Amino acid sequence: MANGNGPLSGAVIAVAGAGGPAGRAALLRLAEAGATVVGSDNDPERLAAAVDAASYAHGGATVVGDTVDLLDLKSTNEWATRIEKDFGRVDGLVHLVGGWRGSETFTKTSLDDWDFLELLLIRTVQHTSLAFHEALQRSDRGRYVLISAAGATRPTAGNAAYAAGKAAAEAWTLAMADYFKKAGGEQGPTSAAAILVVKALVHEAMRAERPNAKFAGFTDVTDLAEAIAGVWDKPAAEVNGQRLWLTEKP
Numbered sequence: 367m368a369n370g371n372g373p374l375s376g377a378v379i380a381v382a383g384a385g386g387p388a389g390r391a392a393l394l395r396l397a398e399a400g401a402t403v404v405g406s407d408n409d410p411e412r413l414a415a416a417v418d419a420a421s422y423a424h425g426g427a428t429v430v431g432d433t434v435d436l437l438d439l440k441s442t443n444e445w446a447t448r449i450e451k452d453f454g455r456v457d458g459l460v461h462l463v464g465g466w467r468g469s470e471t472f473t474k475t476s477l478d479d480w481d482f483l484e485l486l487l488i489r490t491v492q493h494t495s496l497a498f499h500e501a502l503q504r505s506d507r508g509r510y511v512l513i514s515a516a517g518a519t520r521p522t523a524g525n526a527a528y529a530a531g532k533a534a535a536e537a538w539t540l541a542m543a544d545y546f547k548k549a550g551g552e553q554g555p556t557s558a559a560a561i562l563v564v565k566a567l568v569h570e571a572m573r574a575e576r577p578n579a580k581f582a583g584f585t586d587v588t589d590l591a592e593a594i595a596g597v598w599d600k601p602a603a604e605v606n607g608q609r610l611w612l613t614e615k616p
Contacts, residue, residue, distance in 0.1 A: 372400025374598055377507065378453040380445075381405045382436055382494050383462035385412030387569035388513070388587045392460055393420035395591035397427035399598075401457075404449050406434040436463060436490040439497070446497040456501035458509045460594055463490040472523040480527040487531035488538065495542050495559075503549050508557030509597050512539045513590070514609070516565045520616040536561055536609070543607035550602075558606035560597050564590065565613040585612045 379396050383389050384405025396403045397420045407413035410433045417431040432448070435441045450456050465486035467479035495510060502508030514532050521529030543559040550556055568584040585593075593612055597605055 372398065374457075374595065375400035377401040377457040377598070378449065378455050379403055379458035379460065380449055380456060380498070381460045381462060382434075382490065383407060383464060384431065385409050385416050386462065386464065387571070388464075388567055388590055389462045390416040390419060391569075391587040391591035392462060392594050393417065393429055394423055395588075395595050396460075397421075397424040397429050399595050400427075402428040402453055403430075404453075405429070405431045406436065406445060407431070408433070408435065436493055437485055439493045442493040442497040446501055450501050455505055456498060457505045457507050458511065458598070459494050459498045459502065460511045460513075461491055461494055462513055463487075464513070466528055468528055469524045469526075472526060475524075475526050477527075480530070483527050483531040484534075487528075488534045491535045491538050495538065499542060499545060502557045503546065506556060507598060507602070508546075509602075509605070510539065510542060510557075510559040511594055511597050512536065512559070512561045514561050514563050516563055516611075516613055516616055519563075540607055546602070546606055554603040555606045556602055558597070558602040560605040560607075561609045562590065562593055562597075563609050563611045563613065583613050 379401045385407030413431040420429040434445045469475045517529040518532035539559050546555040546557045564585040565583040568581045569587045
């Protein structure tokens, strides 16, 4: 099952939202580190392309894709069960399901945006965390990694729905961290839920489209992938319940 002798050799890591630019980068980095990687996305073609790219880049790597409806708890539970049955364990869930909607001003905020973002930013976190938490606790290096935004800490007037959605996802993840802490007892947690905070993400295609843009404070998806893999480098107690900032703290 191991893909060589990387730091994550033998680990089995699920990546939700694997078909986007950040997901592609995460699949590549985790496969490079030796993990068996199981990606999911709601777009089968995009997912297949991301899985193929990671498999091709790292010849010995096991990288597979599953089309899963993360808005359906039963489907998400079945995905978690299937991974553990097929590979014997689950050592991580990386949550990269995203989406953004904003408005010019606070007064022009549309509650339709909230309805849309609540599903993508919160419901998918609820479903993946509930589906995977027991398997992650059984692992000796379980990690739940949420990607969040600085706006959750300092919301702007036009980003009310997005910032509130991210803040709720953070709170839910921190509750999961408390579960890991309590499950660890006096010895401390053996698994962890951590939050990586960015201002926004940037990737090669965005730079190509806007060659003169500075993207100040943005995190490149390859740097994000490096930080995701790095969550396993530290002891669970060190990262559990922590907001790990990849941009300037507001």
